[in-house]
Amino acid sequence: MLSQLMMLFGFFALVLVLVYWVNSAVQLFDQLVADGQNLSVFLELTMLGLPSLIRLVLPIAGFIAALYVTNRLSADSELTVMRATGFSPFRLARPVLVFGLVAGLLTGALTVVINPMAQARLAEREADIARSATARLLQEGQFLSPVSGITVYIRDITPEGELRDLLISDNRDPEESVTYTASSAYLVETAQAPQLVMISGLVQVLRRETALLSTTSFEEFAYDLAPLTQGDGQERIRARQVATRDLFFPTPELMEATEDSAAELVGEAHERIAAALLAAAAPLIGFATLLLGGFSRFGLWRQILLAIGLIIVVHSLESVAASAMRGDPARWPMIYLPGTVAFVIAAVELGLAARPARRGIGRRRRTERLS
Numbered sequence: 213m214l215s216q217l218m219m220l221f222g223f224f225a226l227v228l229v230l231v232y233w234v235n236s237a238v239q240l241f242d243q244l245v246a247d248g249q250n251l252s253v254f255l256e257l258t259m260l261g262l263p264s265l266i267r268l269v270l271p272i273a274g275f276i277a278a279l280y281v282t283n284r285l286s287a288d289s290e291l292t293v294m295r296a297t298g299f300s301p302f303r304l305a306r307p308v309l310v311f312g313l314v315a316g317l318l319t320g321a322l323t324v325v326i327n328p329m330a331q332a333r334l335a336e337r338e339a340d341i342a343r344s345a346t347a348r349l350l351q352e353g354q355f356l357s358p359v360s361g362i363t364v365y366i367r368d369i370t371p372e373g374e375l376r377d378l379l380i381s382d383n384r385d386p387e388e389s390v391t392y393t394a395s396s397a398y399l400v401e402t403a404q405a406p407q408l409v410m411i412s413g414l415v416q417v418l419r420r421e422t423a424l425l426s427t428t429s430f431e432e433f434a435y436d437l438a439p440l441t442q443g444d445g446q447e448r449i450r451a452r453q454v455a456t457r458d459l460f461f462p463t464p465e466l467m468e469a470t471e472d473s474a475a476e477l478v479g480e481a482h483e484r485i486a487a488a489l490l491a492a493a494a495p496l497i498g499f500a501t502l503l504l505g506g507f508s509r510f511g512l513w514r515q516i517l518l519a520i521g522l523i524i525v526v527h528s529l530e531s532v533a534a535s536a537m538r539g540d541p542a543r544w545p546m547i548y549l550p551g552t553v554a555f556v557i558a559a560v561e562l563g564l565a566a567r568p569a570r571r572g573i574g575r576r577r578r579t580e581r582l583s
Contacts, residue, residue: 214307216281217495224280225266225273232265253337260334263327267319270493274315275523278308278495282502283512289381291503293300301503301565305558308499316492323484332453356536357526360384378410380435392414392435400434408435415514439575451480470538475541490530497522497554498562526554 224569237258287293294304352369361384367377380392394413399406415428449469451459457480458466470477501519505512531551537543 213281213285214311215309217277217307218314218521220277221273221311222282224276225269228269228273229262229266232269233262236261236265236291255339257334263322263330267322267327267487269321270315270319271487271494274312274491275498276496276518278311278498279502279516279519282308282499283516286502286505286512301500301562304503305496305499305562308495312492312495315495316488319491320485320488323487328455329451331450335450335453375408377414378408380408389418391418392433394433406437408437409433410435425530437444451477454480456481456484473541475544476538478484479537479544479547480540482547483537486530486547486551489548490526490554493526493554493558494523496558497526497561500558500565503565504561521558526550526557529553 227301237254240254240257240261282291293303295301344441352366354365356364358364361382363379363381363383365379366375369375375397376395378392378394378397382390382392392410392413392415394410396412397408397410400409409432411431413430413433415430415433417426418424418429419426449466449468451472454470454477459477462477467474467477470501472480501522502512503513505515527550533546533549536546
């Protein structure tokens with residue numbers, strides 16, 4: 213039974229990951245191709261985003277695998293035979309519990325260790341792409357609008373990297389419009405953001421209220437590209453990018469970098485562990501709910517719907533607990549409530565599954581006596 217659970221778990225996890233991945237990869241590919249990035253960047257960003265995707269899929273795959281295997285064993289009367297030989301529902305649930313622990317450990321490894329590392333690396337790569345400015349700006353012969361209110365045009369780009377006949381129109385300020393033109397320009401990388409050094413150009417400032425145009429010519433002018441690349445060099449570190457060990461023991465520097473309090477960071481760490489607990493409990497709910505139905509020629513569709521409903525309720529509790537914790541980070545113990553409730557539901561259902569069998573045996577014996 214455990215081998216069947218693991219095999220179907222891998223199959224369903226692969227299918228779900230592919231479905232979700234195709235959805236996100238198409239959008240990412242279109243964006244990177246439009247920005248001029250190559251295939252290696254697309255593959256790297258895709259691989260860095262996979263841990264977050266797999267983390268969401270594993271609990272669902274574990275639950276579906278438990279439903280499928282239990283339903284098949286019931287349809288083939290194997291569960292009925294095993295229970296007739298004296299196996300209690302709790303004994304039958306042992307391989308499902310082991311399977312749930314494996315799924316929980318895999319989810320915990322992703323949420324606690326792998327995903328934070330991948331998110332931190334992903335943030336670094338996205339910052340590098342934004343700072344390079346080549347993806348959005350270095351396209352010759354096209355009017356580009358990297359951000360709202362700014363238009364960039366480059367007539368030609370030489371193999372040496374010289375930008376010829378450059379125009380930048382800045383209309384973000386409602387009171388004035390600024391236009392930069394230059395015969396040539398060069399892109400210079402800095403630690404904060406790339407800068408555009410324009411040679412032999414003109415700055416035109418048009419004040420809309422007075423319709424007054426002022427012009428200034430220059431020999432050299434440095435234009436900061438941070439607004440165009442959407443990077444200001446001081447981007448806040450997200451809590452999801454921080455290692456779990458550091459979240460449990462936040463330093464003043466970490467709290468300043470993330471702009472989160474110590475309680476919020478500790479709550480994020482507990483939320484990662486709680487995700488593994490819920491992933492371990494999900495297969496047990498599926499197995500125990502279907503075990504309530506016993507053998508039926510009409511299938512266990514009612515129990516399947518009940519199991520799905522219970523999982524929805526548990527995930528609703530997860531949303532409620534997360535909202536309560538975000539409102540008051542000191543309530544972080546509530547984040548373990550959904551996983552605990554899931555284990556309690558499974559235990560109660562296994563207890564209920566054991567009772568009808570005893571009543572059925574008692575009625576059968578009384579019928580034999582009367583006959």
